[in-house]
Amino acid sequence: MNPDVPTGNTGEIIRDYYNYLYSHYLNQIAQKYYIHWDTLLWVALWIFVLVAFFYAYTRWQRHTNQSQEPYPVESYNGYIEESNGPIGTFLTIFFIGMFVWLVILTVMDLLHGQIY
Incomplete structure (x- = not known):
């Protein structure tokens, strides 16, 4: 029998026995973090x-x-529609960036599987 294993039937010895059994796992737990x-x-x-x-x-x-509003409000058959106009530079760059991001994610998922 291993001399390191606590023997006996008191509460303190039983606690020491289970601490010995789980010491392998308890010693590996590290509560360290680094920012x-x-x-x-x-x-x-x-x-x-x-x-x-x-x-x-x-x-x-x-x-x-x-x-002033460059594009007046349009109406068709008496129904007022939203005013139409060109898409701004910011939205164009935003949608291009979103599309490129989608392509990159799709290719990465196909190559490496889904990463959470």
Whole structure:
């Protein structure tokens, strides 16, 4: 019999016995964590850059576009429809980015399986 194994029938010895049995698992549990400050700073930087760009773009759009409505409201057979107009640059870039992201995700799922 292994001399490290506690023997006896008191509550304290039984607790020591089960601690011995589960010590292999209990010793592997590590409650350590590390905050990757460099990653956090890069994310904060890019969020700031994107917000600043979006703010500058909207301010530029507000001051360069005319305040009047370039496309009047249309009506067909007495029903008023939404006004039509071209799609802006931001929406075009947004939809292209979403499409590229969808293609990348699809290819990655096909190559590596679905990653959660």
